Amino acid sequence: MGGDADVDALAVLVADAEGVSDAARAVQIREVRVLAAAGLLAEKQAAGASEKVKAREMALRGIAAELAGVFVTTDRTLQRRIDEARDLVENYPVTMAAWEAGRIVRGHVRVIQEVGCLVPVEERAEFERVAVGKCERETPNRVREALRMLAERIHPRTFTERHEEAAAGRCVRVQAGADGMSDLIATLPTVIADGIVDRLTRQAREVINARAQADVAGAGATPDDARADASGGITDAITTVCDGSTFVDARTIDQVRADVFSDLLLAGAPALDPTATGDGDGDGTLGKIRAHVQVAVSALTLMGADDGPADLAGRSPIDAATARELAGNATSWDRLLTHPVTGTVLECDSYRPTAAMVRLLRARDRRCRFPGCRQPAIRCELDHTIAVSVGGPTQAGNLAHLCKRHHDVKHHTRWQVRQLPGGRLVWTSPTGRVYREDAPPPLVAFAITEPPGPTAPTGRGDGHSDSTRAPARRPSGESRSGPGSAGPPPF
Template sequence: MSSSAGFGSDADVAALAALVADAEGAVDVVRAGQVREVRVLAAAGRLAREQSAGASERVQSHEMALRGIAAELAGVFAATDRTLQRRIDEAQDLVENYPATMEAWEAGRITRGHVRVIQDTGCVVPADVRGEFERAAIERCVGETPNRVRDALVHLAERLHPRSFTERHEAAAAGRCVRVQAGRDGMSDLIATLPTVIAEGVVDRLTRQAREIINARPQAEAATGPTEASEDADAAALGGADAAAPDSAVAGGSSFGGDTRTIDQVRADVFADLLLAGTPALDATADGDGDGNGTLGAIRAKVQVVVSALTLTGEDDGPADLVGRSPIDAATARELAGDNTAWDRLLTHPVTGTVLECDAYQPTAAMRRLLRARDRHCRFPGCRQPAIRCEIDHTHAASDGGPTCVGNLAHLCKRHHDVKHHTRWRVKQLAGGVLVWTSPTGRIYREDAPPPLVAFVTAGSPPGPSPDDGETRALVAPPGSGSTRFLVEPRPRMVRGRPLSAPRDDRPPF
């Protein structure tokens, strides 16, 4: 075997393999210790409850007993008694209310991170259906990283909540506000509490505008020269005749030559400019005639939303999924859908939900939209960078004859795109958009295309109707036509009470 970029020799790979084996052993030891610690803390909580049983003013008695036990254990754990008391409460909740999760963790099927996600998301689930939630959540966690499964578990829990997500969102939205929190050294935090989809749209637009400014630096410097550009920035900062920009626009450096601001600093400056002046004050993309027609002003926010067809048509109030973030209420999803004027229709596999076809109502980049709908995030194991911020990679390199087709393309973020091309990580793509990654030490990681929205039906609840004889249809707004993309939740076609195991012959998979 020859050496490859990222590793000096095969001996390096062998050394890495030894480290991986040691890491596996360490993980087992750590897991056993963590499980034992949780069970010890839960036992401490039970002891406090037993000590206070039968006493008058039971609540106060239990609190005093728990404080005494926590103070005793605090010395062992080298923590404060307040911290120990909180950990005892969490451990007791975990052991008593999530027994299947504890068993799966102890058996090594899931990690401590998965346990936290299950406990965090399951707190809204009624006790009588928590067991069903727990079993489904564990199966969803196996083979995935905790950050990847959180959104799915949030949706699963939301569907089991006694109040709909839409009702709770309406109540929460009444508390939207903007406030200033004073900081140090003349700085403050400006905090806006907004509906999630609005907040994500704000950050997306700021990020796109900041990148446009940064990308325009070489052209601006070539056109004006670094010295002249710096003098212009100095004049603006000193309040010259052309200095109409607020101070924030030049606080981190000019948008022209000599600009060394980070993307965070540019985002902050553009944010201040938009609020104070209505437009970015220093737009390196403008033509200089003062009419504000630079490309920054034309940039619009984009978010990707996955929503069930039943929710979209008003037959279901289940939450939609703001890809890579969190649920949004059904009413907002419908409103965003109504703002789009052009649509594509997606056909998905009736059982697996895999995107099979994309029929464009207008001539657009259908393949890119189909891939975004299928992948939704970076397809490297564990990464959840949204697809709209990733690059499309040829799984089998085009330079080696790989075709430009959906079955040979997948989204990778810049970091993992580089890993694929410059290290010994290897990947192949199977039917249905499944990626099989092989690490330098030979470990195999299977990356299935993200599953559709979780539809959890409790016992006794009638299933929703299957649209169009089981074919799942979706409406997807193309990137240039509006701010939102929608994908429908698949529901399997039923034949004599059981789902089909394969799509129709005239609708082949990838």
């Protein structure tokens, strides 16, 4: 409840909150206008170029990369924000005016811009006028559906026509999460998405029903009881006998649905395979393709000596058990020999013939070497830091992985790079900002806890620490080999 003093204190807080809100709005509007100006600058730089579209894209990439260092984000993110800011400033003047006047907030602006893209340009002014009026009376989360209905009524084209165009943008993408998990996001027509979920749900229930019915004989329950339990989504642990072995399956319906989804995508063959011959010889090429991932795991983790995380190159850590399972099914391995003190990759070999230098660089880089980029090396291109055309050698000290996007930035903008020993890249932006890009840290590294005394051995001089020196204490979860070269190198 509170007394008069509390009410007075609350009034002061509310006044302060209003001031903070006004200040935040002003900063947000200024940021949008700065980013929109960056887009206009890219347009200006590309003016007069023979290939105007490509020139604008390269100019925009260079500017986005420059600003990314200031905003501490990736250049891809900055380029997207530049496009959004320019679209907002140029195509939604009524919305910008209402925002600057404090009639609406940033959340309203996002909804108007998101839904407004569905409305043709010639109808957008009317849409903005009505949308701003609706936003003034509701919170952003409540007004979204009302604006969608407004856009549908204003749009001169039928929903069917627009759906056919939208379906052309269907895609699948991965969004990395915490604890070795990720979200696999598929953008599909609604009826297809609902159909997929329905089929997965019915298949998951069949799995749960089957395991429940297998337990009925021993428990004395009826099959109807088992099905009733399964349909609830969570069941007790059921002991099942399979090939003479016993295991416990207590998965929920969500877990079974996710497992069936994974199994179908990793091992199933598409129903429509244009590469199939139809002569009864089995699946076509599509059905034979298997997933390909790059995983780095230390030898000690691989042998079960510790449970340190492995690295899914360019993505995120994965658990030791999954890494061991993948290793057990691998047809070939890359073995990395790392420096015992610095951890730098010194050499790489394989149990089958391959391009040793490519393997070495892929193991060293593990991702695109442009500042902030996380594209895995297996999807990148090898770039000569010093071009061959000007005498650059084809050797590890002059090569680095760059994704297609940043390979183009290096060659078509004023960004410059030089490579130092150990695979360290030093990038210089067009305005002179310097960014150091070190190779990703190794999974296994040695360190000396105490400097050698006057009478202590000085080491063998071959890149290995002397066996009389104790390895440094390591943080929990980090793997290491024993002193000297006794432990195997990481894989």
